[in-house]
Amino acid sequence: xxxxxxxxxxxxxxxxxxxxxxxxxxxxxxxxxxxxxxxxxxxxxxxxxxxxxxxxxxxxxxxxxxxxxxxxxxxxxxxxxxxxxxxxxxxxxxxxxxxxxxxxxxxxxxxx
Amino acid sequence: xxxxxxxxxxxxxxxxxxxxxxxxxxxxxxxxxxxxxxxxxxxxxxxxxxxxxxxxxxxxxxxxxxxxxxxxxxxxxxxxxxxxxxxxxxxxxxxxxxxxxxxx
Numbered sequence: 001x002x003x004x005x006x007x008x009x010x011x012x013x014x015x016x017x018x019x020x021x022x023x024x025x026x027x028x029x030x031x032x033x034x035x036x037x038x039x040x041x042x043x044x045x046x047x048x049x050x051x052x053x054x055x056x057x058x059x060x061x062x063x064x065x066x067x068x069x070x071x072x073x074x075x076x077x078x079x080x081x082x083x084x085x086x087x088x089x090x091x092x093x094x095x096x097x098x099x100x101x102x103x104x105x106x107x108x109x110x111x112x
Numbered sequence: 113x114x115x116x117x118x119x120x121x122x123x124x125x126x127x128x129x130x131x132x133x134x135x136x137x138x139x140x141x142x143x144x145x146x147x148x149x150x151x152x153x154x155x156x157x158x159x160x161x162x163x164x165x166x167x168x169x170x171x172x173x174x175x176x177x178x179x180x181x182x183x184x185x186x187x188x189x190x191x192x193x194x195x196x197x198x199x200x201x202x203x204x205x206x207x208x209x210x211x212x213x214x215x216x
Contacts, residue, residue, distance in 0.1 A: 041151070045132060052193065053133040054186025055202070061179045062205040069212050078216070087211045094204030101197040 004099055006047045007056055011063035013040035018068050019075075055102055062091050114164035121157035122177025124150050129182030133190045154178070172213035179206050 013036045020033025040060075048056045066088060072078035128150030135143035154174075162170045183202045186192040 045135065045147075048132050049136050052186050053129060053136065053190065054183035054192055055198070057129045057132070057182045057186075058179050058202050058205050061175055062209055065175075065209045065212055069216060072216065081215070083215055084212065087208045087215075090204055091208035091212070094201045094208060098198060098201035098205065101193075101195060101201060103193065 001104070003047045003050045003104070004059075006043050007051070007059050008063060010040045010043035010047065011060055011067055013037075013043070014060065014064035015067035015071055016040075018064065019071060050104070052102065055098060059095055059098060062095050066091055114161045117157045118161035118165060118170055118173055119177065121154050121161060122174050122181065124154035124157060125174065125178030126181030126185060128154060129178065130185045130189060133186060137190070168213050168216055172210045175213065176206060176210050179209070 017033050017036035017040065020029060020036060024030045024033050044056060044060055069078075069084060069088060073080050073084070128147055131143055131147040131150050135147055158170065158174050161174075180202075183206075187194045
């Protein structure tokens, strides 16, 4: 479970740098964007030691998209459309389904 | 040409996910370097493609190739579990991401 929470954390940083790439204007904001890229991929590499790498990446991309679409609607006034809400639900359903169907010790690293 | 850049970007993303798996298995510097170079190349070609193609479309196709390809590589190269529920779930995630990128 701990490692799934790490993937969630990596996705939070991903949302940070996606917003940064689009909106950063000052050197400090660009610095924060670069740090967020490094942190999100660092966590991702760490998590893929315990969870399957293909799974980790799919969840990372999925949750990153979820966070970006939500923050676009909440922070940047992008329109809230029924279709968006529908695909947000199917996306989260996929992530939860994948979590339930993946054994915790099935990582790419370790004793193989 | 933009479409070729886009496909290259997706392929680089896909092999980079493979390098991440290689890094976990071998724990060597070369895998780490390949991982960094792979993702950098992927972003570079994506940015070239986005100069011509609409951003949502380019991002959706890039994600589709990269994440689906990464999941397939994981199953083929690293023997990751491949029961029907997992494959359905990964398909659902990637399909939803592509749809969201296309309509956003």
